Amino acid sequence: MPTPQRYKTTIWGRLPAFLCYAAVLLTVLSAVAHAAAQPAPQDAAQWLDRIQQAARQQNYQGTFVYQRGPFVQSSRITHYGTKNDGEYEQLESLDGKPRKLLRHNDDVYTFVPERKFCVVEKRQNKDAFPALLATSGDHVLSVYTPKMLGTDRVAGIESQVIALDPKDGYRFAYKFWADAKTGLLLRAQTIDPASGQVLEQLSFTQIRIGVPLDKAPIVSGMHNTAGWTVVHPPLEPVDMEAQGWKFGSPVPGFRKVRELRRPMAATDANEPPIPVDQAVFSDGLAAISIFVEPVKNNNRKEGAGSNGATHVLVKRSGDYWITLLGEVPQSTLQQFASAIEYKPPR
Numbered sequence: 001m002p003t004p005q006r007y008k009t010t011i012w013g014r015l016p017a018f019l020c021y022a023a024v025l026l027t028v029l030s031a032v033a034h035a036a037a038q039p040a041p042q043d044a045a046q047w048l049d050r051i052q053q054a055a056r057q058q059n060y061q062g063t064f065v066y067q068r069g070p071f072v073q074s075s076r077i078t079h080y081g082t083k084n085d086g087e088y089e090q091l092e093s094l095d096g097k098p099r100k101l102l103r104h105n106d107d108v109y110t111f112v113p114e115r116k117f118c119v120v121e122k123r124q125n126k127d128a129f130p131a132l133l134a135t136s137g138d139h140v141l142s143v144y145t146p147k148m149l150g151t152d153r154v155a156g157i158e159s160q161v162i163a164l165d166p167k168d169g170y171r172f173a174y175k176f177w178a179d180a181k182t183g184l185l186l187r188a189q190t191i192d193p194a195s196g197q198v199l200e201q202l203s204f205t206q207i208r209i210g211v212p213l214d215k216a217p218i219v220s221g222m223h224n225t226a227g228w229t230v231v232h233p234p235l236e237p238v239d240m241e242a243q244g245w246k247f248g249s250p251v252p253g254f255r256k257v258r259e260l261r262r263p264m265a266a267t268d269a270n271e272p273p274i275p276v277d278q279a280v281f282s283d284g285l286a287a288i289s290i291f292v293e294p295v296k297n298n299n300r301k302e303g304a305g306s307n308g309a310t311h312v313l314v315k316r317s318g319d320y321w322i323t324l325l326g327e328v329p330q331s332t333l334q335q336f337a338s339a340i341e342y343k344p345p346r
Helices: 004-014 017-037 041-057 216-223 330-338
Strands: 060-068 071-082 086-093 100-104 107-112 117-122 144-154 157-166 173-179 185-191 198-209 229-231 255-264 274-282 287-294 303-307 310-317 320-326
Touching: 041 071, 041 144, 041 157, 041 173, 041 185, 086 216, 100 216, 107 216, 144 173, 157 185, 287 330, 303 330, 310 330, 320 330
Parallel strands: 117 229
Antiparallel strands: 060 071, 060 198, 071 086, 086 100, 100 107, 107 117, 144 157, 157 173, 173 185, 185 198, 255 274, 274 287, 287 320, 303 310, 310 320
């Protein structure tokens, strides 16, 4: 059987000249109409905001797969969005060692069965899949150019496909598949815009949207911790600028979203924990964390590396190690590092 292109050529070869001209005209007019029908950036911004709202408000249950190079991990998620009591969520790992996360709004319980260990803390990242944004869709589109790519199917569901191309070389490109009815994010890809290579992907393989509300197992799981060692990691806000750190504004679109202090175990078990300060910057999609920790009792080394879309850069500045980590190109971390200044507070 001839290929579509050869078949088309064969048919056109038999057409009278005036029909050829008519067909060409129709093709041109169709392309013009298609371009005119492409949604404006504001429409794309509304889709991004809709994706975020659906992740919070919809009831859904499904299995999704995370892929980064040869690494593949599957998880099961159940989410309920209630009108009066906020969100309830259960997330379970299906590969490797079992892990379970239970969440009510910002209260998170992470269970480690082989150690009978439960970590209780406040949620910090509100853009985890299938959520998406750390800010508004309008802000995201100040540094990304949207393209509406029509419809496709993911896990048997009709989806709107949206591509976001970076306006500079400081970030990666993205491609999203959102349920055409509810806006729930079904697949997300992080793409190297230079090569077109997919660096990371999260995708539902099975999903039910609109499942009946049944938050009871999540509520009972969060309250039934008898026999588990429950740990509340110390975590506190910190003003890094008051301590003498200045980060500048090295890359357009990135804003500081939070600053935290958490302890890290010292190499020598007899030494007290090392205080680690973390500043997080985001452009709405990509996030960069800057960790600052004292050199004393710490055996870090300077260097750079990457894993999928995540890059890391470690530098020493006087008596401190500075570690930059983010889903951005290495050059972006270098740009951030060059803008960091430290002056001891008086």
